[in-house]
Amino acid sequence: MKLTVENPEFSESSSDELLNADSPISGRRIAFVGKLGSMNRREARELVRRHQGIMVDRIDPTVDLVVIGADVLPLGDQAELLDDWVIEASAQGQLSVINETQFWQELGIVEPELDIGRYYTPAMLAGLLGLPLSTIRRWHRRGLITPTRQVNKLAYFDFQEVASARRIARLIASGATAQSIETKLSRLAGLYPNLRRPLSQLSVIVEGRQLLLRQGGGLIEPGGQMRIDFDSLSPQGAIDDQEVSYPISEPTDPVPLEELVTPDEFLRAAIDFEDDDDVEGAIEVYRAMSLAFGPSSDSSFRLAELLYQQGDLPGARERYFLAIELDESFVEARASLGCVLVELGNQELALATFHGALLHHAEYPDVHFYLARLLDEMDRAHEAEPHWQTFLDLAPKSPWAEEARQRLDTDN
Numbered sequence: 001m002k003l004t005v006e007n008p009e010f011s012e013s014s015s016d017e018l019l020n021a022d023s024p025i026s027g028r029r030i031a032f033v034g035k036l037g038s039m040n041r042r043e044a045r046e047l048v049r050r051h052q053g054i055m056v057d058r059i060d061p062t063v064d065l066v067v068i069g070a071d072v073l074p075l076g077d078q079a080e081l082l083d084d085w086v087i088e089a090s091a092q093g094q095l096s097v098i099n100e101t102q103f104w105q106e107l108g109i110v111e112p113e114l115d116i117g118r119y120y121t122p123a124m125l126a127g128l129l130g131l132p133l134s135t136i137r138r139w140h141r142r143g144l145i146t147p148t149r150q151v152n153k154l155a156y157f158d159f160q161e162v163a164s165a166r167r168i169a170r171l172i173a174s175g176a177t178a179q180s181i182e183t184k185l186s187r188l189a190g191l192y193p194n195l196r197r198p199l200s201q202l203s204v205i206v207e208g209r210q211l212l213l214r215q216g217g218g219l220i221e222p223g224g225q226m227r228i229d230f231d232s233l234s235p236q237g238a239i240d241d242q243e244v245s246y247p248i249s250e251p252t253d254p255v256p257l258e259e260l261v262t263p264d265e266f267l268r269a270a271i272d273f274e275d276d277d278d279v280e281g282a283i284e285v286y287r288a289m290s291l292a293f294g295p296s297s298d299s300s301f302r303l304a305e306l307l308y309q310q311g312d313l314p315g316a317r318e319r320y321f322l323a324i325e326l327d328e329s330f331v332e333a334r335a336s337l338g339c340v341l342v343e344l345g346n347q348e349l350a351l352a353t354f355h356g357a358l359l360h361h362a363e364y365p366d367v368h369f370y371l372a373r374l375l376d377e378m379d380r381a382h383e384a385e386p387h388w389q390t391f392l393d394l395a396p397k398s399p400w401a402e403e404a405r406q407r408l409d410t411d412n
Contacts, residue, residue: 023051023052023053023107024106024107025048025051025052025053025065025106025107026051026052026053027052027053027054028053028054028064028065029053029054029056029062029063029064029065030048030053030054030055030056030063030064030065030066030067031055031056031057031058031059031063031065031066031067032044032055032066032067032068032069032100033059033066033067033068033069033081033082034068034069034081035069036069036100047107051107059082059083059086061089063095064095064096065095065096065097065098065103066082066086066090066095066096066097066098067098067099067100067103068081068097068098068099068100069100082097101159118159118395118396118397119148119149119156119157119158120156120157120158120161120162120395120397120398121154121155121156121157121364121365121366121395122136122137122140122155122157122332123366124365124366124395124398124399124400125157125161125162125165127398127399127400128162128398128399129162129165129166129169131169134274134305134306134309136165137305138178138271138274138275139165139168139178140155141267141271142178142179142182142271143182144164144165144168144178144181144182145157145161145164145165145168146161147161148161151331151361151364152329152330152331152332152360152361153297153298153327153329153330153331153332154331154332154361154364168181177275178275179272179275260285260288263289263293266285266286266288266289266292266293267289267299269285270282270285270286270289270302273285274306279306279309279310282306283303283306283307283310286299286302286303286306287303290303295322295326296326297322297323297324297326297327297330297333298323300319300320300322300323300326300333301319301320301323301330301332301333301336303319304316304317304318304319304320304323304333304336305336307319308336308340313340313343313344314344316336316340317337317340317341317344320333320334320336320337320340321337324337328360329360331357331360331361331364331367334353334354334356334357334360334367335354335357335364335366335367335370337353338350338351338353338354338357338367338370338374339370341353342370342374347374347377347378350374351371351374351375351378354367354370354371354374355371358371363394365390365391365394365395365398368387368388368390368391368394369387369388369391369395369398369400369404371384371387372384372385372387372388372391372404372407375387376407384407385408388404388407388408389404389408391404392404392405392408
């Protein structure tokens with residue numbers, strides 16, 4: 001199932017377009033309770049209208065469906081959100097009460113396994129998509145996916161960014177490069193300032209060697225798709241009245257080190273090398289950057305990642321140490337260092353490293369998971385159990401959640 005949410009502000013024409021008459025909310029009166037986790041109320045109202053539903057501002061006996069926002073209490077705490085008569089009416093089948101995630105799933109807007117009320121760390125997102133963690137981090141650095149929030153440099157991604165990441169993976173599998181996707185999305189952002197999340201607000205697909213958008217305006221093909229050459233767009237965003245296509249791969253030669261001037265140029269060059277699977281080239285760029293501008297916590301962390309990919313665990317360890325020395329609250333560096341120390345057989349130091357990460361971010365789910373595993377390996381199962389449980393409480397939808405459940409079930 002594809003994420004097909006479109007921002008009502010994207011184009012004036014889209015706001016007048018009603019979606020299919022078979023919508024599950026067609027003709028139904030819908031009330032939202034609490035803060036929504038995916039969009040604001042005005043956007044929700046427009047989306048409900050386009051699905052031929054009727055959004056109302058208050059719950060009364062004419063309401064058919066009550067939707068509880070993802071950023072409030074779970075459904076088990078309905079009594080704190082809803083009047084008694086609403087709960088009673090729901091129990092008698094006179095109206096339905098569901099959460100926000102379920103509502104968007106019914107409309108086909110989010111994939112069934114995603115939870116709007118939950119966030120995913122880079123490591124969780126990598127596990128969910130079956131991709132290397134370094135790939136997720138590169139997409140983040142390129143701006144292809146945007147964290148909902150950050151805690152001490154640790155990115156958390158919401159359900160929309162998970163869907164965007166899946167779409168990026170499909171585009172790359174179809175022949176696109178991360179660099180070409182970034183270039184075209186940057187141009188879209190310039191042409192459409194209201195477009196905050198192009199990959200989740202537009203239906204972007206690949207056909208052969210062409211990138212296609214499914215969106216109002218432009219040349220519509222028989223299948224309902226329009227072909228857009230992003231280079232043919234005028235400065236005002238108008239679409240040329242002709243069929244054009246965009247080659248999804250744009251091979252470029254790497255910029256010589258001596259031509260790199262600013263830190264941003266060095267970072268972009270390093271990411272380009274990484275996208276081309278040239279780890280040695282990326283390492284050389286980061287080393288040159290450190291010589292030119294001095295080491296930073298971010299560049300040290302990225303260099304540590306690359307050294308780890310090469311199997312140089314001692315080298316990665318030292319760079320992670322440096323990143324933490326430069327920024328002691330860099331919790332992702334602490335977590336990564338702990339994992340490297342485990343692989344090097346230094347369990348006690350790894351244990352201290354994980355605890356140090358939790359001092360700076362007590363609700364870091366990945367660290368609770370790593371810590372629980374390590375304590376089990378050290379035959380300290382009693383100490384591990386609280387961390388398994390905390391991890392499940394923080395990340396019940398994590399790709400590692402089943403392992404935690406099985407571990408806790410074993411002791412019950």
